[in-house]
Amino acid sequence: MRPFKYTRATTLPSAIKELSGNAQSRILAGGTNLLDLMKEDVERPEALIDITHLPHSAVKSLSQGAAKSGVLLDALGKNSETANHLLIRSQYPMLSQAILAGASAQIRNMATNGGNLLQRTRCPYFYDVAMPCNKRTPGSGCGALEGFNRMHAVFGWSDKCIAVHPSDMAVALAALDAKVLAQNEAGQQRRLTFDEFFRLPGDAPEKDNNLQHGDLITGIELPASNFADHSYYAKVRDRSSYAFALVSVAAGLQLNGKQISDVRVAMGGVAHKPWRALTAEKMLKGKEATEANFKAAAKAEMAAAKPHEYNKFKIELGERAIALALTNALNYGS
């Protein structure tokens, strides 16, 4: 590990100030990804600003009175506590399932909600400093494009980068239309939709998201959800636990009788960011909630996929996972 300066921040504003003062500094929260990457020499920060101990870890209802107005996840809330929180389990079961589908119990106990969004790709070419990787070393090339790309993107990739975002939690958050709250040195608060927060690789795959250096995620806002009765997170992976998704799907249905009045479908393991399956959503809105309609929507969504040599299976698997998640969402609780 390269030598680095370690600071323990006393407040979030002081952490942001410290962060802004050095372009080579990083925030240390759960450390479950950053420290691994430092040991592998992939991340080489000059300074770490530790915020783990700061009291900024609540799960708060934003409701006042009877009207449901959503929930705020503080950035330093642990993944495990969030997944098991009554508000999340009752109002956002898909989020709870997605978090619990990720990593291992030990990692979820350390990992924070803000950090979860900022975890870096698990592309093996990114992890091995002897390999070319535009995300790690801009301009060095993409090892995966013509390499072992079984785990890689089928949507939204560029010839500079075909990596996928590894988070399960973020997939459910994307489906739920969550907003990312970020604060900068000037004290300005930004509220970013997932579309504004995450990005596709394009010509600058070194950027995972649209935060500026000096921005700190302070929380994640979940809008009031009408999907709690019919939601599901399906994850297909190479083993039953502790594996990244080949394909995952967060699905939520809002029903009016048999008719779908609103629907959310987001996918993991297929793109540089959690992938909202807007084609499928559009097809399903107003239709009857039947397996045949789910399959047709799934097929339409995956029709736009562009696979690589070793991940062609993701097209059929994606279709199956979308249909499965929607079917299980429909039957949720029954």
Place this chain on the structure above:
Amino acid sequence: MEANQITGTPLNRIDGLLKVTGKAAYATDYPVKNLAYGYLFKSTVASGTITQIDDAVAKKAPGVITIITHLNAPKLNVKGGLRGGALLQGPEIKFNGQHIGIVVAETFEQARYAARLIKVQYSGDAQAKTDFEKLATQAVPAKEPEVRRGDVDSAMASAAVTVDEVYETPIEHHHPMEPHATIASWEGDKLTLYNSSQIVNGAQTSAAKTLNIAPENVRIITPYIGGGFGSKGGQWANLALAAVAAKMANRPVHLALSRQQMFNSVGLRQHNIQHLKLAATKEGKLLALGHQTTTHTAIDDEYTEPCGDCSKVLYAVPNALINYKVVPMNIIMPTYTRGPGKSTGSFALESAMDELAFKLQMDPIALRLANEPAQDPTTGKPWSSRKLVECLKEGAKAFGWHKRNPQPGKNIQGDYLIGHGVACGSYPARQRDSSAVIKLTNDNGKVQATVELAAADLGTGTYTILAQTAADGLGLPVAQVQIKIGDSDLPPAAGSVGSVGATSYANSVNDACSKITTELMMKSGKQFFVRPTAAQLMASERLSSFETRMDAKPLADADNYSAHSFNANFAEVWVNRHTGMVKVKRFLAVTAAGKILNPKTARSQIIGGNVWGIGMALTEESVIDPRWGNFITRSFADYHVPVNLDVGNLEAIFINEDDKHANKLGVKGIGEVGIVGVAGAIANAIFNATGKRVRELPITPDKLI
């Protein structure tokens, strides 16, 4: 053996408390003073020559003591017995990940940091041999001997039913929980190596020969081993390089491999392409068996996993051709990996048998019973004992085989397709020369024994079974027996490899017990109507101490018999019909392995092998990018071993077997056989569940949708 009371009982591990309380010292746990830390750095090309090493910045990095490369390393004997080369003897690169130097520093982190500051230039080699799929066609006959009887092709041409298929298994890695680790410490000419070693004396002689010093100047200390699975049998360059680093730093050096380095430092199970041919009558009598394995080896050394071994012994078949082809490649040397050849070979053979049974519309167990050989079909020797039929029959009963639906894809419950499969396995039973010293003391009537031999305990129960054997052999309670192993200063013993450990050690300790008892009887000068125990003699003769040494050898006529452990494996899988994800709900291994010294540690051995077999069947695969010859799967996030949720209920049954010929105690060994037949049973169960025959491991979800 004397009065038999404790052997054969499920005694808890006598070293268990030490381990769960963290008091058992593993290789790098020793509190050696003034320790420095080494970090290996490695080539990033698969072939070529190092043209420049720029370590100017690294040398000045904090804490750096010395940097060792081929430019300043001492001359070592590359034929000293260490596997895989990479001894810093020259600029030539033979595989990606070859060690090219060591940084020694005050701390591990400083050594690793400095290693990353070193810039290495290579003159590349465009001809690097890294793509096995392409090179397989250039494979040539291997040194592994061929078995040929009759004419397989003629039998195939005229038989009523045939199977002619290719099965493929990927590179796998051993990945013991404890990565390879050494502390090397010199005192004058004397070298102590605290080093995780499956073969204590082998580590000693190979380190000594490689370092060009006398074996008696090298001491290996390895009382506890955190697993090895073959990768700590033959030792690798890191052992000698730790000693070199300690010499050059003039300090004791700690050299441990990282998990990532484990992928290209200590061997692997090679990628095998197995071509199976079976011919049978329509009644299911086997007429021919062809088993050709094509695989790869190191560019300058040959090891071939004997995938045809189970095909040599499992079934009676008049025509057989079992042979090997191999292609040298710029990949690290392959090596023994749990159930070497048998685990991968039985996957191919037992899948083909299942395919044959399906074509014959015959029950897979009935097919196997119909081809039970009266003697070893390859050597013609009589079996020392063989209870494969009992394994199959008792297993079928315990598993509820009769409830299996023979038609694939018909057993559906909700989202799941359920299937049942069976596969057999075998592993040779061998005893190797092992010596043991027994020291008895008598403190006012309390007799205690110390048993000493340079045996190795991989974590599997060697301490416990030897304490049981000695307790029975001497007439003492287990608590009054102390076992000293894992030290090359002790009497030389076989390795804990190839399922020879328990057999060789227990027989030598048992023979030593008989010898010391006889010597004590003679010393007493008395006549006995009933043979007394050594403990009784120590007390009655009021001896304060007595010791003897036994150099045990296999039975003189052991070679006249074909001795193997056999098993039958039964799997129930649930395959998610939407996602292709597989769960092994139930797994039953029925094993006939002679005398079982401790049913508890034996069960752990078997189910441990079963778990790895589940990994082999479903999850484990090391992938090389042929452009660089490097492992793309290089962490436990990429190389998937099974997790608890993948592994359902495991059950192990041992068939009572009294083997009079394999060795005096009738012990056959269980370390290897537990993984043999497992992948086949699971693949066959998946076929029964889904109707899909997957001939390429691992069977990941994408192969089932």
